[in-house]
Amino acid sequence: MADRGWRLAEGVSLSGRNTFRVEARAERLADVHNPAALPALFSEPWAQFAPLLVLGEGSNVLLASDVPGLTLCLTRARIALVEDGPDSALVEADAGVAWNDLVHWSLGRGLCGLENLALIPGTAGAAPIQNIGAYGVEVGEFVDSVQAFDRETLRLREFEREDCRFGYRDSVFKREGDALIVTMLRLRLPKRRPVNTAYAGVAEELAAMGIEGPPKHRQVAEAIARLRTRKLPHPALLGNAGSFFKNPVIEAAQAGALAAAHPGLPVFPGPSASTRKLSAAWLIEQAGWKGFREGDAGVAAQHALVLVNHGRASGAELLALAERIAASVQARFGVPLEPEPRIVGGRFDPGRAQGG
Numbered sequence: 259m260a261d262r263g264w265r266l267a268e269g270v271s272l273s274g275r276n277t278f279r280v281e282a283r284a285e286r287l288a289d290v291h292n293p294a295a296l297p298a299l300f301s302e303p304w305a306q307f308a309p310l311l312v313l314g315e316g317s318n319v320l321l322a323s324d325v326p327g328l329t330l331c332l333t334r335a336r337i338a339l340v341e342d343g344p345d346s347a348l349v350e351a352d353a354g355v356a357w358n359d360l361v362h363w364s365l366g367r368g369l370c371g372l373e374n375l376a377l378i379p380g381t382a383g384a385a386p387i388q389n390i391g392a393y394g395v396e397v398g399e400f401v402d403s404v405q406a407f408d409r410e411t412l413r414l415r416e417f418e419r420e421d422c423r424f425g426y427r428d429s430v431f432k433r434e435g436d437a438l439i440v441t442m443l444r445l446r447l448p449k450r451r452p453v454n455t456a457y458a459g460v461a462e463e464l465a466a467m468g469i470e471g472p473p474k475h476r477q478v479a480e481a482i483a484r485l486r487t488r489k490l491p492h493p494a495l496l497g498n499a500g501s502f503f504k505n506p507v508i509e510a511a512q513a514g515a516l517a518a519a520h521p522g523l524p525v526f527p528g529p530s531a532s533t534r535k536l537s538a539a540w541l542i543e544q545a546g547w548k549g550f551r552e553g554d555a556g557v558a559a560q561h562a563l564v565l566v567n568h569g570r571a572s573g574a575e576l577l578a579l580a581e582r583i584a585a586s587v588q589a590r591f592g593v594p595l596e597p598e599p600r601i602v603g604g605r606f607d608p609g610r611a612q613g614g
């Protein structure tokens with residue numbers, strides 16, 4: 259049969275395609291290895307008006323039920339150096355590239371910037387969706403442009419960095435949902451840049467590695483990988499999607515009142531002068547959830563912000579647990595928590611949960 263640019267399967271289990279490792283079936287699953295085939299794919303009667311889930315590695319989704327319509331994965335994974343200047347280079351990565359491969363590909367070519375984002379799971383295509391961030395750096399800072407397929411017009415569109423409207427765990431792509439399918443990420447990476455080791459624990463980790471003097475960028479990547487490996491459960495060993503809630507951003511005055519009432523509450527600068535960011539992990543731990551387990555749904559023993567599947571928890575059970583946690587944090591601190599992963603086939607509603 260002629261290569262149409264995609265492979266289609268029906269009634270497929272997605273348990274191996276989400277890092278929570280919950281069972282859910284895709285009505286139709288298309289693995290697209292040629293993005294140029296997207297207009298033809300979306301002209302097919304079974305795809306044209308079908309509900310759509312674009313899936314990368316499934317490391318930031320909670321599948322709360324079976325997935326109707328079309329689940330689509332972009333699998334092409336090329337990285338190319340498209341421009342090599344004296345101070346920086348322009349790098350192009352297909353949506354299907356594994357993010358951590360891109361980090362190490364760039365560091366291996368003397369390009370810096372991505373070292374603090376080492377070992378984040380997922381694909382390059384998903385990186386701009388929530389503007390992935392870690393250890394004081396967000397990918398948006400390095401985005402030159404994003405190429406996305408517009409399902410309405412069946413055409414490719416280019417988004418310059420300003421058009422992406424990046425924020426904390428936010429972008430235009432996240433807000434537009436599946437109307438835009440990211441096909442390519444272009445990053446402008448510097449050849450020189452001071453390392454950023456300000457985040458708690460990084461300098462200590464470098465010292466523990468025996469690194470004296472200014473660290474190299476790849477050494478910072480290694481320190482961060484070591485920290486992450488210690489702090490977060492590995493999805494291959496314990497199903498999870500990283501942080502389950504965003505760190506709440508609240509008004510500075512409310513943060514001040516909370517800090518006065520709860521000594522020890524970590525308070526960080528917010529995205530604007532009048533706001534502060536709180537630690538969701540701290541709030542959840544104080545509410546007594548760290549290490550909690552009911553059936554196979556639980557909260558990681560080593561990090562209170564990570565919901566885990568000990569084996570056969572369903573997405574609906576994990577969603578119900580998340581709602582109970584958020585309800586109890588709201589009751590105790592008056593702070594609403596918002597999930598970070600995309601909830602597929604369910605609605606997050608802490609109002610229907612019993613707090614604690």
Ligand code: FAD
Nearest residue numbers: 314315316317318379380381383384390391392440499500
């Ligand atoms: P998926 O989970 O498959 O999808 C996530 C969202 O993006 C969904 O809404 C999906 O529809 C959409 N999407 C995916 N691909 C495309 C595309 N090509 N076009 C349009 N939409 C698309 N995140 C951080 O920011 N910082 C961290 O430090 C971090 N640490 C993590 C640690 C662990 C152990 C885990 C499991 C997750 C962590 N995450 C972190 C979350 C996750 O790794 C990122 O959100 C990642 O970008 C998700 O990539 P993915 O390919 O798995 O996307």
Ligand code: EPU
Nearest residue numbers: 392393500501503504505524537539540543560561562563
């Ligand atoms: N803390 C607790 N209890 C815990 C864990 C942490 O009280 O069990 C408190 C500590 O005070 C700690 C603070 O929370 O100092 C911050 O913890 P950590 O450094 O682990 O960071 P985080 O705020 O929990 C965020 C991101 C992570 C990212 C790290 C490092 C969000 C929602 N999460 O976590 O991203 O890797 O910072 O930059 O912003 C993800 O998005 O999936 C993710 C893992």
